[in-house]
Amino acid sequence: MQRGSNLERLGDYNQAVILEGIRLAPEGISRVELAEETKLSPQTVSNVVRRLLDDGMVREDRTIINGPGKPRTVLQLENNRLLGVGIHLDPGVMTLVAVNLAGEKVAEESRPIPVGSQNEIIREITDAVNVLIRSNRHKRANYVGVGIAAPGPIDVENGRLINPPLLNGWKGIELVGPLSKSLRMPVTLAKDTVAMTIAEQWIGGGQGHNNFIFTYVGSGIGVGMVIDGQVVHGVSGNAGEIGHFVVGETGVECGVCGRSDCVASTLDRTFLLGLAKEGGVDLGMSEEDIAADPNAALGRLAEIAREGDEAAKKIILMVAERLGSALGTLVSVMDLDTVFVGGHTWNDVSEFVLEPVAAVINRHFLGAGSHAVTVQNTALGTSVGAMGGACLILDSHISPRASSLLLR
């Protein structure tokens, strides 16, 4: 049965709405403007703002005189009143960031991904978080907690990783319980692409977009979806698996779904380097060097394509076509109008791939009679995963979600 709501929930929610209104106006916003935009009564806005001022969450910045009438006082966020720690667990590297309410990165820390027993892993992450927090001038008490962006599948309920294909030795590692105990702060866990999507919504181009897809193209491919302002987590927190949409034969079996016609197999290094060889692309590397460092070879392929080599471009554009096909299919079934794309691999080639991908998505999009689909590079940098973790924990503390109105 649906749950009801009450006055206390209502008050918390309206406070979150007003705080978000102030957060999204870095130039400052007046009480009158807040009331107009949130549709709340001036009295409610005034009461809530007083509480936010008392809590040191916002400050009265300056007074604007704009035509006749009473001068308006502009409110601004106390950016550093609350901060969140974000952790991105990636094959090879663990990235940590500290992020304030304005979405500014105030500290960053990178370490090799911990290996060892459950206890050793927890000890290493605890140490990294403590070093990160001590590395900047903000007090520990201002941190609301830690958000972890991890490769799926994850077990949200028990706060653990299930069996991340690319993180060796991390099968079944429990994070949320042990870490919140050792750090003595709240810890939350989300799938990496879900966390990145929250970052896109919080501090990226997704601000003000209630419906969009975030796409990550890196060592793997994944998406996050926002529908009517809500990030889609899925029933087990594992939404976003677009990698196995069927898009065309590659001849290389995908290690995850076992087929050879999915997007993931199209991004396979063996497949792409095989095409480069067939197409006579000169990577300027010996066969042995290519075999020894296929990632470097792929980077070279992208570089050559960027420099205008037609054979190399043809391969990259084929990938773009297939990626666009999968995204066009997803956009059609969800009926969305905005797609953001980012990730290491994407950044290497986005310059000449963005437009073709956008064209393919719109060609496949079936609601063309109703609207077009806009495709943009994400403005979030390479630490998008860790930023996602930080936004995840900040978001869970202060963002207004209609669902948070409901009684628990």
Next chain:
Amino acid sequence: MQRGSNLERLGDYNQAVILEGIRLAPEGISRVELAEETKLSPQTVSNVVRRLLDDGMVREDRTIINGPGKPRTVLQLENNRLLGVGIHLDPGVMTLVAVNLAGEKVAEESRPIPVGSQNEIIREITDAVNVLIRSNRHKRANYVGVGIAAPGPIDVENGRLINPPLLNGWKGIELVGPLSKSLRMPVTLAKDTVAMTIAEQWIGGGQGHNNFIFTYVGSGIGVGMVIDGQVVHGVSGNAGEIGHFVVGETGVECGVCGRSDCVASTLDRTFLLGLAKEGGVDLGMSEEDIAADPNAALGRLAEIAREGDEAAKKIILMVAERLGSALGTLVSVMDLDTVFVGGHTWNDVSEFVLEPVAAVINRHFLGAGSHAVTVQNTALGTSVGAMGGACLILDSHISPRASSLLLR
């Protein structure tokens, strides 16, 4: 900027929550149970129930004495206090139903799909609705309005059809404005599969499920999605286009997406009857009869398969495999755990196709470490489209949605 909420919204919402609680308990429910399940205070429940009693929406049915303590009065819905009209626009036929709050069909009416000018179409639909309402004992004043389930793409904003591929002469026909004027009641429009999904949620197996996919397999294929209790409409109301997920070569070009490897082309009559001929399936019809009535030939194919013919079964199971592949892909990207399937074509073969489709979906589902996917036949009958229209209008009037808490 996110909108706030206020006391009035809160009151309306809690009333809707309690009404739904009573609706979902056909055996009756007490105030104490309502308070437990909705988490609302006994005082709030008591006040809201009084209002619902005054409005004639519910009645006090009987008193239950259950162990020691005060006997509890059981509340039941006044099923016929409000009704909705649902209209399904389908190629060939327009089906109308009148549905009460309990989801019971109290009247039904079928007519050939109207043809003619905008005015002629509106006149015909108006007449059909008036005949339907007069055909039963319920007063016109108890009808909350009319919900229309129409083939996409639709233009929700202007209440019109854009260019339905299978409805000849309906391009650009405006429905909502003209019909609400001529009927003098609210009219709302949704894509057919979206409306059917609301019916599944309201009165079908989707009751109590917050995350599921409804799949319609008929002359076309489409889905509806429910995420965290909210039906996905899409930014333009056109969500649900699963028909063009790539699933395997057919050699028959799809009339909509132009490819020959999508689910829709797999359901193509020419493709399926070609396979039957190749496979030596004896449909007991001459080539001329098959060409003259391919639908009858397809029905015969399903019948023969049901009777156990191996060659016919092989074709149907190939279709099941491809349908399961598309659904498995969708379920993975959304991370859902429940799929309902229905529709004319599905009903013909569900008996021996349900299990294989469920197996394929689970084989393709990538979150297998976290949970399984349950696949069920829909309990909604063949008038699911019209029922969907009726549930659409009833739902918009009385269902509690977290989003309805927000100020407009």
